[in-house]
Amino acid sequence: MAMPYVDQDECIGCESCVEICPGVFHMNDDGKAEVIDGASGDESCIQEAMDSCPAECIHWQD
Template identity: 55%
Template sequence: MPRIPYLDADACIGCETCTRICPKVFHMVSEHKAGIHNPCGDSEDKIEEAMDSCPVACITWQD
């Protein structure tokens, strides 16, 4: 069963890093907030890359 990413929208600063690295999973929902539109849209490795690149560490794996 694939792991599901979680994005803390309150902590998101809208830097767009995750959307550039993994656009199949992340998208901008407003000018200053990212969101998840397809949680299983890319490999776990690609999602991990977006997580590791997030400057505020607001993307984690859902429990």
């Protein structure tokens, strides 16, 4: 199953991905989004979050 990751250096903490896909992303203590451990996301939801990310910092992991 494809999993996303967030480039922490690029994330601006807008929380858009968390709003779109709360089962997959959450905000960490540094105010950056990260993928929830063991998240099994709906790919269309993840893709939507990716497309909506203003910093374009969500990527698919190989």
